[in-house]
Amino acid sequence: MSENQLHTAVLLGHVEFINRILTTNPELSKSLNSKGSSALHLASAKGHVTIVKDLVSVDSSMCYVLDGDGRSPLHLAAIKGRTVVLGELLKAAPPAAAVLTAAGESCLHLCVKYNRLESMKLLLKFLERDDKLLNWKDREGNTVLHLSVAKKQIEIVKYLLNNTRIEAESRNANALTPLDLLLQSTRDLRDLEIKQCLEKCRESVARNDTDISEINKTTKNSAKKKHKHTDWLARKRNALMIVASLLATVAFQAGLSPPGGVWQDDFSGNPNSTIRADKPHKAGQSVMAYTLPKKYGQYMIFNTVAFLASLSIILLQVSGLPMRKRRWMWTQMVTMWIAISAQTLTYFVTLVSMTPKHVERTVYDVAKISVMVWLSLIGVVFVGNASRCVMYLLRKYGYIAEKASEAIVNGEDEEDDDVL
Known part of the structure; x- marks a missing residue:
């Protein structure tokens, strides 16, 4: 189906006209254009907060619909960095945060992929203690920490390590941890700081999970040998x-x-x-x-x-x-x-x-x-x-x-x- 009046009005940002359309024919909010996008997809990508509110009040189930590229309205808001729009969508349909793209990526993966730190913070607040989605792996086995380390995004790496329960030792499909990815990547001025953050997090986890005497006798020597082996x-x-x-x-x-x-x-x-x-x-x-x-x-x-x-x-x-x-x-x-x-x-x-x-x-x-x-x-x-x-x-x-x-x-x- 090609674009209808509602799609055109959303692209132009005509709020009053959109309200009239939704009042007379609310079913148009479910229609998709030639690219598989609904009016909510277009409004989320454009960042029209008022229009997004009107559309989700008519039918919040559209938050779960994927467009022709396999992305939901929340995915587009995360990609574009539309933080306010993302908040409105999460309020209308909180479970939509767990919807994956056609490529198996979560909203958090998209935030890291397009370097949207504020959007990621908002999503993590809504997810609260949902560690499953936090540590979700894409088709290549990469968590959001793998992606942020590979892209050398220091601020996102610090936030994930300091404010979430991300698994810092998780391995991807190639059996590589985030630290392994860092050591194999092209050298960069940011490498040392990221490496220190990862090592500090690993030491903190070791202290919480292992007795102090065991750390002095075994963990310290094995960690030193592993670091030396990797180097x-x-x-x-x-x-x-x-x-x-x-x-x-x-x-x-x-x-x-x-x-x-x-x-x-x-x-x-x-x-x-x-x-x-x-x-x-x-x-x-x-x-x-x-x-x-x-x-x-x-x-x-x-x-x-x-x-x-x-x-x-x-x-x-x-x-x-x-x-x-x-x-x-x-x-x-x-x-x-x-x-x-x-x-x-x-x-x-x-x-x-x-x-x-x-x-x-x-x-x-x-x-x-x-x-x-x-x-x-x-x-x-x-x-x-x-x-x-x-x-x-x-x-x-x-x-x-x-x-x-x-x-x-x-x-x-x-x-x-x-x-x-």
């Missing part, structure tokens, strides 16, 4: 992303610009010549592929391995998968070793192919020594990480005494966490 993962993720991006850029450029460059013109070939360079070739093809085909094959294999390994790390980092375990980070670190090693071999192949015959022996000797040193370094790093893995498994399955385990956690493990 370690965040540092390693950032370092891997930077190094992987650099290696991918270098490998991509090396693939497009092989040693010796590319042919600048087409050549049909010289059938009487035994020189490889005189064979037929086309502009844009690699010169090295004709002059040194074996070394060119080695060059492209190592360079491609480095390129794909680097892209794999970047893909895992931006995929949004829940990689909060050390074993995932170790897998990415091994992939990075492969990428760096392949890039190193690419360099040596390039160096050898560009070296003249009269100094080729010297270059080979230097390359051998360099490769041996490089393999030794890789071996040391591998043994170090393998030792850490073994100690972790022994500690996990109880093969190490409790005191020795605590010494590892408080001493050796702190140093090992900074080793790539």
